Amino acid sequence: MRILVTGGAGFIGGHLAESFLRDGHEVTVLDSLEPFYAEGIKQHTLNVHRQVAAKTDVEYRFVEGDVRDIETVQNVVRGADIVVHQAAQAGVRESVDNPRKVTDINIDGTVNLLEAAKEADVERVIIASSSSVYGKPQSLPYKEDHPTEPVSPYGVTKLTQEHMARVYTELHGLPTVCLRYFTVYGPRMRPNMAISNFVSRCVNGEPPVIYGNGQQTRDFTYVADVVDANRTLLESDAADGDVVNIGSSDNISIQALAETVRDQLAPELEIEYESAREADAEYTHASVEKAGELIGYEPSRTIVEGVSEFIEWYQANREWYEPLVRS
Template identity: 70%
Template sequence: MKILVTGGAGFIGGNLAEAFAREGHDVTVLDNLDPYYDTGIKEQNIEICEDAAAATDGSYEFVDGDVRDDDLTADLVGNADVIYHQAAQAGVRTSVDNPRKPNSINVDGTLNVLDAARDSETERVVLASSSSVYGKPEYLPYDEEHPTTPVSPYGVSKLAGEQYARVYSEVYGLPTVSLRYFTVYGPRMRPNMAISNFVSRCLNGEPPVIYGDGAQTRDFTYIDDVVDVNEQLLHDDAADGEIMNVGSTDNIDIQTLAEVVRDELAPELELEYTEAREADAEHTHADISKANALLGYEPTRDIREGVREFIDWYEANREWYEPLVRQS
């Protein structure tokens, strides 16, 4: 199939593009290489995808461009069978400092993709959404009926994008699926994530630093589980028109997460604490029963298993990855 992955040089998009390339599909990636995090990772993703495609009968093309370019987006969408729309300005704290940028990319860019798709023969648009749409929990775990009251401009922009996707499905008959990801982690993840920072500090004999008191909880989702559910949507129409959680069902508080990493690498270190960061959610926890019912989605790793795998990958790739973590 012909697959377009917007934001396909980033963490999730890069892993999706690699998986599709390895399966022999014709993959096009649109990414503007925004330096929100060091493009060293994005360059690695592009090289990995090129190598994956070279080993199959499929193809891989990287296009340096922006989803806000409506002509370019329309041209690429019109040549694809399925769109995986991962392009976004990520970062809760970044959005607090500059709310207009995530609105421009995450809302206007999404509308460009959706408009182009409804004017073409697109079979499906799969949209990356976020648990940030929920905001403060009225109950946990979050199910899809939970009120959506985001507490950051980033969360607002992701909510707007998924609601536009829903409307385009209902009004125009465009098959769309929005996946609310819960803190995705794993190899080649953004270097400014808590897990990568904890690992880096412990490997260098420095104590993990926790923002706040460490009682905040997260539902961490391993990248392979995210790739699996997206791969299923390439052919499965059971979730068309739907919005659903993609999480792990198993959450952990940040202090315990730091302890898991510390105990694995440097048990002699003490934890350190600093001021909490603005607009960070206190708790996230996914109810994945809808994704399970529609797609049979089941996470394959709990956080402890996933952290051990990430540590192994980190140590094998420390030479190029650690400098990115240290400067983030």
């Protein structure tokens, strides 16, 4: 199978491309290498891809380009069987500071991709959406029919992606699936996320810093579970035209998360607190019942198990990863 992964040098896209290569698929990665975080992490990911491709003797191609460039998008989509669309301007706070940029990349870039996929008659487009589409909870855990009232420009762009995908399915018969990810973490994760930040500080004898009172809760999803969901959708049409939560069905307060990391690495440290950041969700918690019914999805780790696994990975990869996290 020939698979295009947009944003394939990033955290989630990088793991997806690596997994597809290990499975023997031909993979093209499109990524602009946007310096939203340390580019060295993306370069490490691309090196992993090349190593895996060499070992498995499968075709791999990296294209440095932007989803906002229509011609580039058309060229990489042409010939693909499946498009896995991970490219986006990430970051809730980044979207508050620069809403035009997040709109251009996440909405216009997605329209470019859907148009190209329609013209190329691809088998399926799998789109990375986000729990940010929900906004303020009326009930928890979030089910897919929960009202969507995002509280950040980022969340609005993700919800717009979903509507665009649905329209292309209904109007043009283009099979699309939107996966609502709940705060994904794991090896090579973005350095500005709570888990990587807590671990980095504790490893270096610095107290973890919580923004707000720590009572906010999150449903963190281990990246291997996201990979499994996408791998299933390469072959399954059970979720075509639909949106599906991908979470852990578990949740934890930021306070408890910081304590979990601190207690494992540096129990003598006192947690510090700073002012809450605007547009951050107060609570997230996924119902994954629909994902289980449609594609057999089942989270593989509790949050505490996954965090412990990430800490082990961090310590084993500290030499190259930590300088990039702390830069």
